Amino acid sequence: MSVTELLSLADEDVGHASQVVLPRLSLTLRVGERIALLGQSGAGKSTLLATLRRRLAADAAWCPQSHGLVPQLAVYHNVYMGRLERHSALANLWNLIRPDRRAWTEIETLCGELGLAGLLRRPVARLSGGQRQRVAIARALYQRRRLFLGDEPVASVDPHQALRLLALIDARHDTSVVALHQRELALSHFDRVWGLRDGRLVLDAATDTLTLDDLDRLYPDADAASSAPADEAAHG
Numbered sequence: 001m002s003v004t005e006l007l008s009l010a011d012e013d014v015g016h017a018s019q020v021v022l023p024r025l026s027l028t029l030r031v032g033e034r035i036a037l038l039g040q041s042g043a044g045k046s047t048l049l050a051t052l053r054r055r056l057a058a059d060a061a062w063c064p065q066s067h068g069l070v071p072q073l074a075v076y077h078n079v080y081m082g083r084l085e086r087h088s089a090l091a092n093l094w095n096l097i098r099p100d101r102r103a104w105t106e107i108e109t110l111c112g113e114l115g116l117a118g119l120l121r122r123p124v125a126r127l128s129g130g131q132r133q134r135v136a137i138a139r140a141l142y143q144r145r146r147l148f149l150g151d152e153p154v155a156s157v158d159p160h161q162a163l164r165l166l167a168l169i170d171a172r173h174d175t176s177v178v179a180l181h182q183r184e185l186a187l188s189h190f191d192r193v194w195g196l197r198d199g200r201l202v203l204d205a206a207t208d209t210l211t212l213d214d215l216d217r218l219y220p221d222a223d224a225a226s227s228a229p230a231d232e233a234a235h236g
Helices: 045-059 075-086 089-097 101-113 129-142 159-172 183-189 212-216 220-235
Strands: 005-016 019-030 034-038 060-063 147-151 175-179 192-197 200-206
Touching: 005 045, 019 045, 019 175, 019 200, 034 045, 034 183, 045 060, 045 147, 045 175, 045 192, 060 129, 075 089, 075 101, 075 129, 101 129, 129 147, 129 159, 147 159, 159 175, 159 183, 183 212, 200 212
Parallel strands: 034 175, 034 192, 060 147, 147 175
Antiparallel strands: 005 019, 192 200
16 A cells, blocks of 8 residues: 555455445545545445444544434533543543533634534534534544545535535545535535445546536436436337
8 A cells, every 4th residue: 555545445345244235345545535425325335434434443533424413412512522532531521510621612613613603502402403414523523533534424404504514624634535415516526436336336536537427327216217208208
């Protein structure tokens, strides 16, 4: 592996437990790349991200699709959890009662940038879906790691907010792999696309060589929809 490579897979079976989801997968993740991970639901995006997370360990900040938040806890405590492993159990317990002043200031600033100003004391259960998604991003950013891995981290926000959130991610991470469904966003914001279909990596290319038609081929449902008028005409 070269000094510019963070991870390389060569004909590896990727999955979980005893189930192979992506057989004989080959790809390379390089320093400084922003990669959009595309494919229909069930194509293996989450499995691939889990593999990257496991292999890259402490280098990777993680933002899961399910958010992974504790609804009863305040925004501050959910973001603080991004660094739990860096403190003793006693310090973390005390922080539940009396928030650390330095951590509070840092998290307050971060949440302000994410449009969560004034919400640090609010329980996550009382937030909207978009606000919860931003809390999950804040927790990942608070980890201060080199690489950002995100499983649909901007799915619950509008396109303008999505661009703003991705810019904040880029400002703190020199490398990222982000699962998306927004194909236009993949082409406009990312350097490279990994495309999954039918349990295979069928696309690995720079975005400046791709079109929306190229990305549409990753989605069988889109294929069926585009062929429907012709089928109807033939039977009309």
